[in-house]
Amino acid sequence: MESLQKAIISISPLSKESMEAFTAVWKQWITQKDFILLKENTVSDYFYFIEKGAARIYYYKNGKEITEWLALDNQFFLSITSFFQRTPSHLIIQVIEPSVVYGIHHDDFMRLADKYHDVERLLRKMVTGSLIFSQIRMDSIQFESAQQRYEKLLQTSPQIVQRVPLTYIASFLGITLETLSRIRSQK
Amino acid sequence: MESLQKAIISISPLSKESMEAFTAVWKQWITQKDFILLKENTVSDYFYFIEKGAARIYYYKNGKEITEWLALDNQFFLSITSFFQRTPSHLIIQVIEPSVVYGIHHDDFMRLADKYHDVERLLRKMVTGSLIFSQIRMDSIQFESAQQRYEKLLQTSPQIVQRVPLTYIASFLGITLETLSRIRSQK
DNA sequence: CGTGCACTTGATTGAAGTCAAGCGCTGTGG
DNA sequence: CCACAGCGCTTGACTTCAATCAAGTGCACG
Numbered sequence: 001m002e003s004l005q006k007a008i009i010s011i012s013p014l015s016k017e018s019m020e021a022f023t024a025v026w027k028q029w030i031t032q033k034d035f036i037l038l039k040e041n042t043v044s045d046y047f048y049f050i051e052k053g054a055a056r057i058y059y060y061k062n063g064k065e066i067t068e069w070l071a072l073d074n075q076f077f078l079s080i081t082s083f084f085q086r087t088p089s090h091l092i093i094q095v096i097e098p099s100v101v102y103g104i105h106h107d108d109f110m111r112l113a114d115k116y117h118d119v120e121r122l123l124r125k126m127v128t129g130s131l132i133f134s135q136i137r138m139d140s141i142q143f144e145s146a147q148q149r150y151e152k153l154l155q156t157s158p159q160i161v162q163r164v165p166l167t168y169i170a171s172f173l174g175i176t177l178e179t180l181s182r183i184r185s186q187k
Numbered sequence: 188m189e190s191l192q193k194a195i196i197s198i199s200p201l202s203k204e205s206m207e208a209f210t211a212v213w214k215q216w217i218t219q220k221d222f223i224l225l226k227e228n229t230v231s232d233y234f235y236f237i238e239k240g241a242a243r244i245y246y247y248k249n250g251k252e253i254t255e256w257l258a259l260d261n262q263f264f265l266s267i268t269s270f271f272q273r274t275p276s277h278l279i280i281q282v283i284e285p286s287v288v289y290g291i292h293h294d295d296f297m298r299l300a301d302k303y304h305d306v307e308r309l310l311r312k313m314v315t316g317s318l319i320f321s322q323i324r325m326d327s328i329q330f331e332s333a334q335q336r337y338e339k340l341l342q343t344s345p346q347i348v349q350r351v352p353l354t355y356i357a358s359f360l361g362i363t364l365e366t367l368s369r370i371r372s373q374k
Numbered sequence: 375c376g377t378g379c380a381c382t383t384g385a386t387t388g389a390a391g392t393c394a395a396g397c398g399c400t401g402t403g404g
Numbered sequence: 405c406c407a408c409a410g411c412g413c414t415t416g417a418c419t420t421c422a423a424t425c426a427a428g429t430g431c432a433c434g
Contacts, residue, residue, distance in 0.1 A: 061330065080322055084315050113311075117304040124300075124311035127318055128271050134321040135267055141329055142361050143248065146422070166381065174329050179422055181382055333390070353413065366390055368414055 001026075003051050003074055004102050012125045018116040025108040029101045037101065038093035044082035046103035050075055053099020056168055059090045067171040072159055076126065096164065146175040150183050188213075190238050190261055191289050199312045205303040212295040216288045224288065225280035231269035233290035237262055240286020243355055246277045254358040259346055263313065283351065333362040337370050 005023060008014065014022060026049075029037070037055065038044050048055070050071050057069040057079065068091065071077035082089030083106055095101065113120040140149055150173060154161055160169065170180040192210060195201065201209060213236075216224070224242065225231050235242075237258050244256040244266065255278065258264035269276030270293055282288065300307040327336055337360060341348055347356065357367040 081319050084319060113308070117307060120304060120307045120311060121300070124307060124314060127311060127314045131314055131318040131321060132268050132271060134318060134325065138321065138325045138328060141325065165379095167379095176423060177381075178383085178424085182422090185382075352411095354411095363391060364413075365392085365415085369390095372414075 001028075001051075001102070004049050007049065007074055007076070008122065011129065012118070012122040014118050014122060015116075018112070018118050021116065022104075022112055022119055022122075025112070026102045026104045029099075029103070031095045031099050031101060033096060033098055035095040035099075036092065037095060037103075038079060038089070038091060040090060040092050041088045043086055043088050044079035044091070044093075045106050047078045047083060047106070047109055048076065048093070049102045050077065051100040051102060053095060053101070054097040054163055055093060055095045055099065055101065056164070056172075057091055057093050058168075058171075059092060065167075065171065067168040070160055070164055070168065070172050072157070072163065080130070096168070141174050146173065146179050147183050149173045149175070150180065188215075188238075188289070191236050194236060194261055194263070195309065198316065199305070199309040201305050201309060202303070205299070205305050208303065209291075209299055209306055209309075212299070213289045213291045216286075216290070218282045218286050218288060220283060220285055222282045222286075223279065224282060224290075225266060225276070225278060227277060227279050228275045230273055230275050231266035231278070231280075232293050234265045234270060234293070234296055235263065235280070236289045237264065238287040238289060240282060240288070241284040241350055242280060242282045242286065242288065243351070243359075244278055244280050245355075245358075246279060252354075252358065254355040257347055257351055257355065257359050259344070259350070267317070283355070328361050333360065333366050334370050336360045336362070337367065 001023065004026065005019065008019070008022070027046075029035070031037075031053075037046070037048065040059070048071075050073065052073050054073075055071045055077065056067050057071075057077065058065050058067045060066070069077060077093075079089045079091045079093065081087065082091065086106070109119075109123065113123050140152070144152070153169070153173060160172075166180055166184075167177050170177045173180065188210065191213065192206065195206070195209070214233075216222070218224075218240075224233070224235065227246070235258075237260060239260050241260075242258045242264065243254050244258075244264065245252050245254045247253070256264060264280075266276045266278045266280065268274065269278065273293070296306075296310065300310050327339070331339070340356070340360065347359075351359075353367055353371075354364050357364045360367065
């Protein structure tokens with residue numbers, strides 16, 4: 001819970017009152033490996049924070065699993081379209097290591113954003129950060145080779161490469177397992 | 188200016204006071220074709236709204252122009268990373284038809300978001316909408332064929348295909364002009 | 375001890391990129 | 405008023421990166 005508060009403050013500080021009201025409504029999960037936080041075709045109610053452990057967001061595309069996102073220690077994550085649009089999602093959120101996860105319900109988050117201006121600002125900054133990241137990732141998928149993307153991941157998130165199975169990493173990078181294997185074997 | 192107000196309200200309503208303060212600070216440009224709104228390597232100060240006309244956001248990648256975004260009548264547009272991170276951008280924003288464009292300065296927008304909770308909420312909803320769009324576009328670039336992307340554009344934004352040169356459309360779709368030409372010639 | 379999962383390796387294919395040439399307007403200057 | 409320069413687009417030949425399909429290896433654990 002302390003690490004959640006730190007993560008919040010680093011994005012946008014909250015008044016004592018807002019912080020207390022805000023952190024009070026987060027729910028905690030202490031889960032085993034392979035625990036499912038979000039089932040397929042359901043509305044994603046929670047905005048998550050993983051304090052310790054690892055999770056992946058994935059879905060099925062033509063019968064194959066596509067890993068859309070990987071979250072490790074001290075990261076926020078969510079099914080963006082489902083959480084904000086309140087529509088059922090083909091996404092599945094699965095914990096892939098024993099983990100400690102926090103989540104705030106959509107309705108609580110919106111209620112508090114309405115009540116406290118600084119919570120609204122926090123949410124805006126979170127979404128903005130996510131949007132910037134999304135832009136960078138789109139550029140990467142469009143213009144960088146599989147090799148470049150893998151090398152960038154090695155630089156920016158070496159822990160992912162160490163802790164997450166290659167199958168997940170491959171589709172997170174937008175390439176097949178075979179291509180990733182060949183990239184790794186060169187040199 | 189009326190269309191700007193309508194566009195704002197359709198995203199998130201503002202109180203009379205906020206709306207007045209907010210719309211008061213938008214600057215207007217009435218421009219000829221090819222007018223440059225944002226020069227290369229400068230910080231993008233404005234969040235734009237195109238009332239009538241067309242604009243494109245592009246940059247140079249290995250000496251070639253890449254069109255990143257196309258905005259037509261009644262759309263908001265901006266250089267996301269530059270506007271929010273306040274960093275110089277390789278992006279160029281150019282009007283490609285005689286147009287009427289409005290823009291709000293970053294500092295005015297942030298000042299008003301700080302002062303009025305409902306302006307902050309408006310900004311959050313704008314960014315959220317943009318993020319959702321960005322996710323959908325990323326998925327499209329990653330998994331759809333050039334053909335599918337073109338057909339989708341035809342369906343969702345036929346005006347773009349009618350009003351914008353194919354060179355720009357091609358790189359907006361993430362393909363070359365030649366590939367787009369071949370797609371169009373089949374059937 | 376063997377079944378299956380995680381990963382590797384090889385052969386082939388395919389979608390789109392690159393390079394190069396050419397066509398047909400349009401508009402401007404001699 | 406014609407000519408040709410240049411832009412917007414098309415077409416063709418060839419290349420390339422990564423996907424697909426298909427085996428095969430090695431380790432983990434029940």
